[in-house]
Structures are given as structure tokens and as C-alpha cells.
Amino acid sequence: MIDSPTMLKALISIIAAAGAIIIVVPTIRFLRDVVPFAYPTARVRARMGRLFTDRQLTEVMETENLREFKNYLRGFPDYAKYIDEYPIEKALESQLAEIYQLITEIAPKRIKKVFEAQFKKWDIKNIKSLLTAKDTGLSPEETTNLLIPFGELKDKLKKLTDLKTVQDIITALEDTEYGPILEAALSDYEKTRMLLPFEAALDKYYMETILEVLEELSIPKEDAEILRTYFGAQIDATNLKIILRAKADNLKYEDISPYIIPESYQLPEWKLEYLMEAEDIKGIINELEGTDYGPILAEALPEYEETGSLATFERALEKYINETARTFALKRPLGVGPIITFLSRKEAEIKNLKVIARTKREPSFPEPILKEMLI
Numbered sequence: 001m002i003d004s005p006t007m008l009k010a011l012i013s014i015i016a017a018a019g020a021i022i023i024v025v026p027t028i029r030f031l032r033d034v035v036p037f038a039y040p041t042a043r044v045r046a047r048m049g050r051l052f053t054d055r056q057l058t059e060v061m062e063t064e065n066l067r068e069f070k071n072y073l074r075g076f077p078d079y080a081k082y083i084d085e086y087p088i089e090k091a092l093e094s095q096l097a098e099i100y101q102l103i104t105e106i107a108p109k110r111i112k113k114v115f116e117a118q119f120k121k122w123d124i125k126n127i128k129s130l131l132t133a134k135d136t137g138l139s140p141e142e143t144t145n146l147l148i149p150f151g152e153l154k155d156k157l158k159k160l161t162d163l164k165t166v167q168d169i170i171t172a173l174e175d176t177e178y179g180p181i182l183e184a185a186l187s188d189y190e191k192t193r194m195l196l197p198f199e200a201a202l203d204k205y206y207m208e209t210i211l212e213v214l215e216e217l218s219i220p221k222e223d224a225e226i227l228r229t230y231f232g233a234q235i236d237a238t239n240l241k242i243i244l245r246a247k248a249d250n251l252k253y254e255d256i257s258p259y260i261i262p263e264s265y266q267l268p269e270w271k272l273e274y275l276m277e278a279e280d281i282k283g284i285i286n287e288l289e290g291t292d293y294g295p296i297l298a299e300a301l302p303e304y305e306e307t308g309s310l311a312t313f314e315r316a317l318e319k320y321i322n323e324t325a326r327t328f329a330l331k332r333p334l335g336v337g338p339i340i341t342f343l344s345r346k347e348a349e350i351k352n353l354k355v356i357a358r359t360k361r362e363p364s365f366p367e368p369i370l371k372e373m374l375i
Helices: 004-048 055-063 066-073 077-083 088-106 109-119 121-136 140-144 152-159 166-172 179-194 195-215 221-248 253-261 271-273 281-287 293-307 313-324 337-359 365-371
Strands: none
Touching: 004 088, 004 337, 055 066, 055 140, 055 365, 066 077, 066 088, 066 337, 077 088, 077 179, 088 109, 088 121, 088 337, 109 221, 121 140, 121 152, 121 166, 121 195, 140 152, 152 166, 166 179, 166 281, 179 271, 179 365, 195 221, 195 253, 221 253, 221 271, 221 293, 221 313, 221 337, 253 313, 271 281, 271 337, 293 313, 313 337
């Protein structure tokens, strides 16, 4: 028979082992989830400190003209290397593309595919620019000024720039992942002579590619929710922009349904189809009651009614996405949160600088109007 002291020692050992398991397993899980983000988060937080402050944004708004605007940006190493090399908008976009490339390189392996998919945006931007240039008859030099030297198609840009027509571009891209997308939209372009079918098809492909990657990820639910919220809001915004533009152009839902992204966040496809039945744009906004987008677009409605510009709604949606993304660094400080917050804030900085740059081409552009145009 085993004596009491022996049994007591065994019992203590079992309790100690169980306690160790209770402590060690969560610790291992915590380290597994957090450690891969340590280096990227440090890099991102350092970059976050280099974003424009409100004071600096005010200073750049107060520059007198485009020359002073460029001189101001030369004081920032992130921008200085592009300012003298490219036209101003290309310089700003190139700096943003460099940031996306950096994030793609340093992202933890488990989420790297998300940022690799997101980096496709530069190929898509360049394809849109090429199509626009050929549709409007721009010269190769003028076309080059529109293209951003980043993305998988970077080495093909020179050859693509020298082509003559929209059809030439599509033919040259037939052996890329974008070939089938463009070919499918070609007939609609030929009917309407509008580039919208190409642009919408490319946007849909981009967002659906990201969604496919998100479905394949094996990551903590907190990170998954942030990514789903961020990209889901982008999908909703993309769909709403198409819906609003279609209503303004008196199109029907069947005209735009091929370009709608059905895997939405707050707006399922049946809701989008229902929105198109509204009498006008004000009716669409009324039907968005109960979603995050209703109040946002309702607030922008008076400006739209005054100007007739859909850019008012687009700016309101972009501002909403940016403000939402700003909270992610606090919600998930040891995960994907800081990366998404930084990318969104950097996007907003570039968009604001592009707006300011455009106004510097016009003498004495009213500052109150400029401030309303910023995100």
C-alpha cells in the first residue's frame, strides 16, 4: 500500500503540473500570436511618427503656390527623393506605393498574403491610367507621367506606354491575371465608350482577391475581425459608389450587377438591388437608414445638391473608413491593428496632399473650401 506522504507528494505534483499547463499554454499562445508582430509593429510605429501633424498640414495648406508646396515637401526625406524626379501627383503616389511595398515585405508570414494582394492596387491603378491615356489619345510622355513605378507590371510599363489604343493594352495584358477581366468588360466599353466597365471590373477583382485571401488565413479572431471590418467597409464603399453613379446616370441594376461585389459587409446584394429601386439619390440615402453609411451620406447630401458632384459622397465614405481604421491600433495594439491604422492614415495623408497640390495651381484658392475637400 502507498503511504500517505507518498500520495500527498504525488497529488502535489499533479496539481503543480496542471497549474503549469494552465499558465504555460496561454503564454505560448500569446507569444505565438504576438511575437511575429513585434518587429513590424515597431517599424510601423516609427513611420507613424513621421506622418504629418495638424500643424504641418496647416503649414502646407498655407504655401502660396505649387513651387512653395514642393519646397515644403522637400524638407521631408520620405517625399524629397520623389519630388524632383516626377510630376507632383506621381511623386506622392510613388511614396505611398513605397509604403505598401514596405508593409508587404515586413508583414508577418501568416498575414503576408493579405498585403501581397493589396499591393495589386498599383497594377490596377496603372492599368486604369493606361486605358484612360489611350482612350483620350495622350502621348507616350503624357502617359508615362500618369504611371507609378511599382507593382508586378512595373517592367512592362514602358512597352505598354508606347501602345496606341485601348484594344492594344488589353491584348498586351492577355497573358496576365488582368487579361480575362479586361476582355470580359470590353464589349460594354465598346457599347458605351465609357471606361467605367473596365474600372469597376478591376475594382471588383481586386476586392474579391483580398476576400479570398482572408478566407484562407488562420489568425486570431481579433485580427480577423479587424481585417474583415477594414476591407468590408472598402467593399461597401465601392458598391455604394457604383450605385450612386449608376443612379445619377439613370442606369438600372442589371447594367451594373456584373461589377457589384456580392460579399459585402453591411450591405448584402439584395440590399444593393433594393437601393437601385429608389427614385433618386436622396431616396438611396434614405434607404440606408440603419447602416453606418446612412448618416454619413445624409450629412454630405446638401453639398451634393449644391454642387452635383458625386465626389462629395466618395470623400465622405473615405473619411468614414479612415476614422474607423484609426481605432484599430488601440483595439489590437499587439496584432494587425497598428499596421492597418498606419496604412489608412498614410492613404489619407497622400489624398490630402494631392488635393492641396491641385489647389496650388489656382491663385488664391479659398482656404475654407480647401479644408472641406480634405479627408
